[in-house]
Amino acid sequence: MLDDTLKSQLNAYLQKVTQPFEIVASLDDGAKSQELHRLLTEIAGLCDKITLRTDGQDARTPSFALNRPDEDTGLAFAGIPMGHEFTSLVLALLQVGGHPPKTSDEVLEQIRGLEGELHFETYYSLSCQNCPDVVQALNLMALFNPNVRHVAIDGALFQDEVEQRQVMSVPSIYLNGEPFDQGRMSLEQILAKVDTGAARREAAKLNDKSAFDVLVVGGGPAGAAAAVYAARKGIRTGVAAERFGGQVLDTMAIENFISVPETEGPKLAAALEEHVKQYDVDIMNLQRAVKLKPATAPGAEHQVEFESGATLKSRTLVLATGARWREMGVPGEAEYRNKGVAYCPHCDGPLFKGKRVAVIGGGNSGVEAAIDLAGLVAEVTLIEFMDELRADAVLQKKLASLTNVTVIKGARTTEVNGDGTRVNGLTYEERASGEVRWVDLEGVFVQIGLVPNTEWLEGSPVELSERGEIITDARGMTSIPGIFAAGDVTTVPYKQIVIAMGEGSKAALGAFDHLIRS
Template identity: 75%
Template structure:
């Protein structure tokens, strides 16, 4: 199952296992069960502290659990955790085997203190780059707290469950049989949903902090670069981010970040955060800014309010809140989001195997999505608003060569249709003839660009008609001491490498401003 190189790497990791444990597999006569058995046999051959049993009685087959000898852990995988989930498997093996997690001690103690009874189920797809964060977080929680159980389920392998629960977006997380959440979550996000008092305690901690010299709002590439450059100047630096990594976390493949030939968004996001943590930077995660109160006088303190009621003050600010997926804003879209309306073809595509889907948008991201989906789904309908697609010629040529793709130009989506539970189709208008057409399908993938995350700044910082923060060549906004960087600004070409440069520039400008203020 595992090639020689992967076995060598895994063997080195498994040498860190200190506590013996067993893998209990539940198998049937199918090919996937034999594939899983081969994987588990490879794993147990690499460590004398891991044993394999094949007498499991789990109803989901193929599946397996990781059990400490005389221990109390309920951690399971239903499916074959390869692809993006192979890292989740390796971490689970190490943590069940006694190797400590790198998670902060505060979070570990909070997990251990949870009381009650929690049975989590996570549906994932092997091509989803957001799913491992959820799987790894819940696995760790199951290792640390006997009140918490977790099973990670490959939605593509257990299609009957996916259909019965109408899972149309991954990761989808169920707690005690009820939908708990969808999308990327780490330990802190999950704890915040379980612990209703966490927000108030968090706000209290933030309110007690002294004023910063530089406070960065946003933890994407621009925010990370700004934090590193500020910290290296030896000034008091803080980063308040809704999620560290920002839009990069939702990026599947990155091949144009100079000096890095190829990487994936979540991997780059982790590297950015690790780099920032090398310096004396106060990182405050899960903080969504809601209001900016500029200093009353130049040289005074700016105040940022957050949704949990907290306030932070700083001599200078760097706004780097990035952008989010642009929505169609048509009837039915909001109602059927994650019920057939999707934004990540890599994550959710496998859930639509053999079905009919539409891709909205004819730029590079839309055409790339249509090409990828065509290899999974039954049929793809691509709708482009303009009279021609905007994607690179090589992508258009590839798309037109596929037999299960239909392309409609001058097509404006007007309605998303559904039966109350899931998407059943869409209506589009032919912009040439003004005729309305209905397309029956099960999934809609929206790929029409980005919107700046600047709603909370209206009335404080000058924005252009697109909602972008207007900045000068130094990243300065119209408010003295308030700078901005990255995709939220008017800087053209929304690229990771440009955002990092913007962040560094804004930080240097903020430092120069502080010096001039004395």
């Protein structure tokens, strides 16, 4: 199961285990159970504090639980957690074995204080880069609160459950048998949803903070760069973000970040946050901006109001709220979101194994999605509005070599169709002839670009373009003195990570220059 390199790395990690525990496996005669048994045998052989038992009685097979002596931790995996979930497995082994998590005492105390029986189930796919955050967060909650239980389930391996519960997007989280949430969630986000008083308490803390010199709104590449550059000037700097990392968290492969040949979005996002934490920066997560109140007089402070009820003040602002996937805006899209309509082929693709899907969009993102999905699903239909694909030539060449991909150009998607519970087709119009056609399928992956996150600025004096982007000058300043903006939320062309970082740095320098001249 494990190659020599991976085994050597795992062996080094397991040296950190300080207390004994058991792996209790529930197996049957199937090939996957044999595969899991080999993996668990190898793991147990690497550490004398780990004991493997194969007398588990869980109804899901193959599966395994991690239990301490005389203690059911409530932590289990159903399936074989390799791929992106291998990290979740390693962390679970270490933490059950006594290695402390890199989590603040305040958060751990919040976990311990949760009341009531909380039984979580998370459906993941091995190719989902968003799933490990959820799995690791819920595993940690199970370990630190005996009222919490969590089982991480490989959706591709337990197709009957996926079909029964109509899981069509991962991660999908169930709490006490009922849908809880879908998509990437941090530990703090999960706690905020379970602990209903958490947001109110956090808002009260934020309201008591004194004014910042620079407040960055947004925690993506632009926001992180702005925070680092501002903090290095020795001025009071804060970052308020809905989720640190922004859309980078939803990006799979990154191969054009200069000096780093290849990486993955979540890894880069973690590195960004770690870099910001090297400086005296006040990071405030789970804060969604809802209103901007610019300063009313020279020398006064700008104010930003947040959905949580908090209000933060600052002498200057850097707005870096980024962008999100653009929606088609056609009938059925919203109704069938996460019921066949998806926006992340890497995450949700495995759930459509052997089925027919469509990809909407012929740019790089759309063609890359079609190529990736072609290796998983039965048929891919790529639909492009223009008369030609816009993707790079190398991607188009690869796409053309695939026998299970059909490309339809010059077509306008008009409706996503379904039976009330899930997608069963798509309607499009041939732009040249006006003829309306139907495609019989089970999934639709939308890849048609980005829309800026500027709804919260509507009605404010900050000038926006026709596309809703923030207009900035050469120094990154908006139409309001002292308010700067950077990254995908602005009119700067070419929405790229490396460009966003440069723009964030420039905006912070512009803000500092404004401060010393005011």
